[in-house]
Amino acid sequence: MVTKLNDAALSIEKVTFRFGAKLALDQVSFSLRAGQFCALLGPNGAGKSTLFNLLTRLIVSQEGGLSIAGYDLAKAPRAALSRVGAVFQEQTLDLDLSAQRNLTYFAALHGLSGPKARRRIDEALERLGIADRASEKVRTLNGGHRRRLEIARSLIHEPAVMLLDEPTVGLDAASRRAIIEHVHALCADKSLTVLWATHLVDEVEAQDRLVILHRGKLLADGIAEEIAAGHTLTERFLSLTASELEEALA
Amino acid sequence: MPYLICLQAIIARECLRFMGQRGRFVAALVRPLVWLLIFAAGFRAALGLSILPPYPTQITYEIYIVPGLCAMVQLFNGMQSSLSLVYDREMGSMRLLLTSPMPRWWLLTCKLIAGTSISLLQVYAFLAIAAAFGILMPWQGYLLVFPALLLSGLMLGALGLALSSTIKQLENFAGVMNFVIFPMYFLSTALYPLSMMAESSALLGNLCALNPFTHAVELIRFALYGEFNPEATAWTLLTLILFLGFAVWGYDPARGVLRRKLGP
Numbered sequence: 285m286v287t288k289l290n291d292a293a294l295s296i297e298k299v300t301f302r303f304g305a306k307l308a309l310d311q312v313s314f315s316l317r318a319g320q321f322c323a324l325l326g327p328n329g330a331g332k333s334t335l336f337n338l339l340t341r342l343i344v345s346q347e348g349g350l351s352i353a354g355y356d357l358a359k360a361p362r363a364a365l366s367r368v369g370a371v372f373q374e375q376t377l378d379l380d381l382s383a384q385r386n387l388t389y390f391a392a393l394h395g396l397s398g399p400k401a402r403r404r405i406d407e408a409l410e411r412l413g414i415a416d417r418a419s420e421k422v423r424t425l426n427g428g429h430r431r432r433l434e435i436a437r438s439l440i441h442e443p444a445v446m447l448l449d450e451p452t453v454g455l456d457a458a459s460r461r462a463i464i465e466h467v468h469a470l471c472a473d474k475s476l477t478v479l480w481a482t483h484l485v486d487e488v489e490a491q492d493r494l495v496i497l498h499r500g501k502l503l504a505d506g507i508a509e510e511i512a513a514g515h516t517l518t519e520r521f522l523s524l525t526a527s528e529l530e531e532a533l534a
Numbered sequence: 535m536p537y538l539i540c541l542q543a544i545i546a547r548e549c550l551r552f553m554g555q556r557g558r559f560v561a562a563l564v565r566p567l568v569w570l571l572i573f574a575a576g577f578r579a580a581l582g583l584s585i586l587p588p589y590p591t592q593i594t595y596e597i598y599i600v601p602g603l604c605a606m607v608q609l610f611n612g613m614q615s616s617l618s619l620v621y622d623r624e625m626g627s628m629r630l631l632l633t634s635p636m637p638r639w640w641l642l643t644c645k646l647i648a649g650t651s652i653s654l655l656q657v658y659a660f661l662a663i664a665a666a667f668g669i670l671m672p673w674q675g676y677l678l679v680f681p682a683l684l685l686s687g688l689m690l691g692a693l694g695l696a697l698s699s700t701i702k703q704l705e706n707f708a709g710v711m712n713f714v715i716f717p718m719y720f721l722s723t724a725l726y727p728l729s730m731m732a733e734s735s736a737l738l739g740n741l742c743a744l745n746p747f748t749h750a751v752e753l754i755r756f757a758l759y760g761e762f763n764p765e766a767t768a769w770t771l772l773t774l775i776l777f778l779g780f781a782v783w784g785y786d787p788a789r790g791v792l793r794r795k796l797g798p
Binding site for chain 1: 535536537539540542543544546547550551554626627629630631632633634635636637641787788
């Protein structure tokens with residue numbers, strides 16, 4: 285019997301992770317409630333991808349606790365993973381298969397098949413505005429559409445939490461904007477909790493929850509415009525990461 | 535039920551991908567055919583084979599090396615499908631696979647069964663071409679070899695999975711050729727009977743006898759002639775369990791390949 289721990293949609297408690305001697309995450313803690321959009325902002329090498337790998341259980345944390353939709357990732361990994369929808373930084377689509385087949389494959393990995401899977405796939409494609417491309421080979425789709433397809437795929441099993449690791453890398457401005465809007469809409473309409481990792485400050489909106497990560501440490505956690513405190517977020521982000529760097533050098 | 539849905543989807547995906555990769559299929563067939571039609575033709579004069587089980591009469595060298603070549607097809611396929619998971623573009627699809635809520639041992643088993651299905655297609659295509667060149671087995675052998683090929687394919691695929699999960703140095707296929715495929719292939723009964731190897735060197739003979747690939751080859755050889763080889767079956771089964779266990783251990787999120795691969 286798998287029991288729920290708490291009511292937070294996503295909870296990260298004092299998570300520490302080392303790759304050999306290198307400290308990738310240092311006592312990181314924050315939690316998100318259902319339906320919250322949170323931008324996880326940090327420069328390259330901040331530890332964002334390590335955190336995502338921990339949350340998708342590709343690796344396991346040495347210290348601290350992670351839970352998804354109330355399920356402890358260490359004690360009930362399958363219950364927790366079945367509630368996660370992940371979009372990785374690197375492409376994970378099969379280019380030679382059609383969009384539809386890629387999604388059917390994913391549905392099956394979550395134990396879904398037949399009319400139920402078809403209905404969920406159609407809904408997800410419709411939702412992301414790519415239903416008309418369903419039968420095309422992924423290779424023929426542009427970068428923006430491929431990303432949308434990956435987002436659609438991550439919705440098929442109706443997750444509670446969606447993790448997106450720099451999902452706009454390599455996309456043009458219009459596609460980036462479209463994807464940010466799609467994900468915000470999902471958050472609002474489906475009460476989906478979203479953790480959106482990025483190193484681009486302009487992807488964070490004033491009302492978004494914002495967590496700033498730098499060199500494995502949590503530097504700030506709050507509403508973006510409150511963290512900015514009258515400055516632009518870019519200025520604030522640069523000053524936060526720079527002062528941390530100065531401290532480290534001192 | 536969700537387990538079977540998952541298995542079916544992984545096999546279907548592997549088959550679709552394989553159909554799309556015509557080059558891989560051609561390479562998988564050309565390799566054993568070169569051995570069979572060129573190497574064996576040249577070598578038959580140099581090697582005199584006495585009557586040895588399971589063959590009822592004296593046989594030509596081409597007939598002798600067919601089981602070894604079937605196993606070679608499976609060995610290459612096992613290495614290719616597993617190592618590509620980790621070192622090629624497929625890393626992304628491996629991520630997708632491993633973040634599924636299915637138990638990890640089942641996901642790896644599905645992957646293994648899917649890879650083995652492909653190797654069965656390849657072996658039967660090879661046997662058909664060999665037959666077209668007049669290198670024929672007893673007709674029942676083509677049916678009876680199926681379970682043997684299934685077992686040997688699973689074992690060799692599991693070896694690939696185990697390697698992909700643990701060995702860090704094998705970053706490219708050339709390394710795998712030198713350190714796994716060649717030693718396994720040449721130190722086996724694929725090209726020469728164990729007795730001949732033992733005659734030239736007792737040590738090499740013993741290594742041959744211990745090599746799991748030898749047992750896979752003998753399993754196939756006996757099955758093609760409608761005979762059951764319990765020793766080879768038991769060894770192949772045992773090594774399958776060992777390799778698969780090793781792979782599951784290696785793909786444990788707390789250790790092994792993912793941690794290294796995802797590290798800085």
